[in-house]
Amino acid sequence: MKILITSLFFLSFNTFAQTAQEIIKKSDDARMPTGDLIFDVWVRDFKKRQLEKETRYKVWSKGTLMSLVDTVEPERQKGRKLLMINDDLWFITPDVKRPTRVSFQQRLTGEVSNGDLSRTNFSGDYNSTILSEEKFKGKDDVWVLKLEAARKGVTYSSIKYWVAKKGFLPLKAEFFAASGKLLKTAIYSKPLNILGAERMTSVLIQDAIQATNESIIHYSNHKREKIDESFFNKDSLAQ
């Protein structure tokens, strides 16, 4: 009984004393599992609410610092790849057969930047602070966090981030440029049990100025598979 009470005390203390960085870390996990992973991504781009483009990718991810995003459809663009290793990103196209360095901020498709697909962890890239605790849409208890880029080259200069206290699920993010201008907003939805935990499987990204310009990213078919580090080699992948 003593042990149980002590355990409960520590557990409850833990919940209330979450640091901002711990929240971000757990919320990262609620967006995407860590470890070796293969999954599919389906991106639909809408302009003025009209579907403009659909792209399907296959993603190989090793931890949070290595990933390969391979275009599967449309077939005329098959073979275009984005390779991320640590803080470096390359674009590989069959037209050139050579990796070309690109930035995380650069637009990949619709409202989606390269970094939105290739890099899914905020905890390693941003320093965070808790701004407030509130009810999201009058329903869920959330933390509102401010994330500041920990170094140059990350996708966004700062992020305002809403994370549900229940399950650390991300609910909303606002992405800002260095000037403080709001660039776009992301709404996370469709929590599903993926590889043993509840994780968000859909992200709606809206342009800050033209809210009718939006992209929906849908994640599916998550599989754990051992991926060798050497798989993420830009020279091998290009040739």
Next chain:
Amino acid sequence: VKKSMRVFSIKTVLLSKSWLFVLAFLIGEVSANDQLETSKKKLKCNRGLLKVVTVGGVERYACVVGKKEKESLPELSPLNWQARWWGRFGLRPKGTPLIASNRYRAEGELDKGVAPWTKAVLGARITHDLMSNIQGDEFRDNYSRNGKPEFELWNAYLDFSRTNWRVRLGQQQVAWGEAFGFFYADIVNPKDLRERNLGKLADLRLPIPMASVQWSARSLNIQGIYVPFFRPDRMPTQPSDFFPESSSNFGLPPGIVLDTLQKHRIDDSQGDFGGRVSGTLGGVDMSVIYFNYIDRQAHYRPVSNFPIGNRFLLESHHNRVQSSGLTFSTELSGGVIVRSENVYTPKRKYNVMSMSGFSEDDYSQRVHVLGVDLPKWDKVQFSFQGSLDQLGGESDTLLRDKNVTIGSLMFRWDLPHDQEFFAIASVETKEMSSLIQSRYLYPISRHHEFETGVDLFSGKEDSFFGQVENASRIYIGLRGAFNG
């Protein structure tokens, strides 16, 4: 709590593969920044095998000491295929008479796992060029492919890849360098220059038989290559519009046509070798290259001192050269990418007109390229590139200027509905000759896209780009791609 968790975790591990392990203990939770964490944990787990186990929904590192798991053979990769076709209908508005130049191409590639860690790749393509004047009379003999379908075995190799090693044997492309639009540090494969540098670089880089061995760690790649057989660049021949109108340089009388024999003579034994060490350090991609090879580009010797008929015939010769170089690229603040290539090739032979007549001389070639890619502004992106190609030698060369400086501007615009427009304007600064390439792509379906564009050469008759002015064209085309 910690103790009970540890006992539970050890039990979980032991129960899952009980015969395999002598002892397992946990050494920490898998963090989001787990690449770094992995290295730290590996230090702590120096006597065992570091594994990730899930305990109560939380991933944790377990150090497993005991009998190692036997590595199982990987499944063979399934058969994948790609098929592409392309039809282009072009018009050359600067020549007389107006010439229609059409190209039809079909290509395919298969790859399949044939043994553990090994896949076989087989690709081929067939190209048919049809030239006619605008009235529709066909010219069968005046184009690079002689009006006949040209079959080419493309990529055809065995690829063995395991842990840090990759060995590739067979007909393949090796691409080095950082530049766009032109080949500078990209020296390994010969190039199809029958239409100068028009087209995609991967289409112009001719696959050749070679052995390539690569060893790679996360940020380091070492590649060694051996090319057993010589294959030269493919150059335009008379009367292709891409054959340079530079016969005046040779002091030939009017009516005499300069031409080259298709036979290539090499002045050394065959067998090229070289390598590349590349890596990323502090956000900078760097590579050092070295290649010892029979020069893909020719210098020429006259077959006789007099024209044969109305042709002054030249024979192509190739000598051994060594190129070494350094390339780098990095991202500056704000998403600006800087790229550079620098290649040095001593003792490269170029033709000269000396007191004794048409001959050749050794030149040291230095090429420097600097490019800047600006960040995409909304859906528009600009890139700039400047190149300086210098020949160090005493006398003036015949077929090119000693110093060639080219400035290029690339513009790319992503239009709605996946349409794309891009243009490259290149200017050779000495004679101010230029090449403007632009292309607009309109997707028709998942598989097909329509294209239209121009390739416009302009400048003086003997200038770098102007000498092939008649090859300028406007075109429309249709492309298709299928995969399975």
